Amino acid sequence: MGSMRAGSFAHMDVKTLDHIALWVEDRDLISNFATRHLGMHVIERTEKFTLIGSDARRGKLTLFAEEGPRERGALKHVALRVTDLSAAAAALPDGAETANDGSIFVDVSEGLRIGLVEAPTEVDYDFDHVALFSRVPEETALAYQTLGFRPASASADGLPRVEAGGAFVEFHRGQAEEVERPLLNHLAVLVDSAEEHIREANELGLEIADVVDAANTYALFVWGPERVKIEYVEHKASFSLV
Numbered sequence: 001m002g003s004m005r006a007g008s009f010a011h012m013d014v015k016t017l018d019h020i021a022l023w024v025e026d027r028d029l030i031s032n033f034a035t036r037h038l039g040m041h042v043i044e045r046t047e048k049f050t051l052i053g054s055d056a057r058r059g060k061l062t063l064f065a066e067e068g069p070r071e072r073g074a075l076k077h078v079a080l081r082v083t084d085l086s087a088a089a090a091a092l093p094d095g096a097e098t099a100n101d102g103s104i105f106v107d108v109s110e111g112l113r114i115g116l117v118e119a120p121t122e123v124d125y126d127f128d129h130v131a132l133f134s135r136v137p138e139e140t141a142l143a144y145q146t147l148g149f150r151p152a153s154a155s156a157d158g159l160p161r162v163e164a165g166g167a168f169v170e171f172h173r174g175q176a177e178e179v180e181r182p183l184l185n186h187l188a189v190l191v192d193s194a195e196e197h198i199r200e201a202n203e204l205g206l207e208i209a210d211v212v213d214a215a216n217t218y219a220l221f222v223w224g225p226e227r228v229k230i231e232y233v234e235h236k237a238s239f240s241l242v
Helices: 027-037 085-090 137-146 194-204
Strands: 014-024 041-045 049-053 060-065 075-082 104-109 112-118 126-134 150-152 161-164 167-173 184-191 208-213 217-223 229-235
Touching: 014 027, 014 126, 014 161, 014 167, 014 229, 027 041, 027 049, 027 060, 027 104, 060 184, 075 085, 085 104, 085 112, 112 126, 126 137, 137 161, 137 167, 184 194, 194 208, 194 217, 194 229
Parallel strands: 014 060, 075 112, 126 167, 184 229
Antiparallel strands: 014 184, 041 049, 049 060, 075 126, 104 112, 150 161, 161 167, 208 217, 217 229
């Protein structure tokens, strides 16, 4: 992934975990599940992707249409934060599982596993955390800090974590194998200036995957640890999704 100097991103402002992008074969099945059971709505639907969430400016899922079957790869699960877990659980279909810590998990489709966590939140069904597999979780957490994520206390289970705007990325020991058809496309964090991140990435020698200047956003994509792609996305003044 290129050389990285610890602390070099200290002046960069990663604001929030903006969205998690997935490659899926049946995006309508997943979006219908989310709108029916997870308090979300379809924010935007194009020929290539469906964007869903409970709030356009908070944690969202981007479902890119791609050939299946998909493989879970590096993604273990995505957990959403709710203020009333009992009420949220009542909206789930049969088959949901309760974890040791009281959180609730449901397998949606194509390897996508969604968790619900009760915690204070301004918006229900915003991100609590995304869980990734890592061969060496502690080292991976340190590497994410060089990418602008902030240090965070370990989870209740002792798992290494980093933080972005109150949401976490946590690392579970396991094989984050590169697979032919991964479920996870990328993790996206909101930033004030994508251009600033492009300069920093070049100075650090990071592996840049892409730079995309779209109608409402300007974004840098870099390859992070264990080939997880990270997007630094800037919302333009024209950004007006609801």
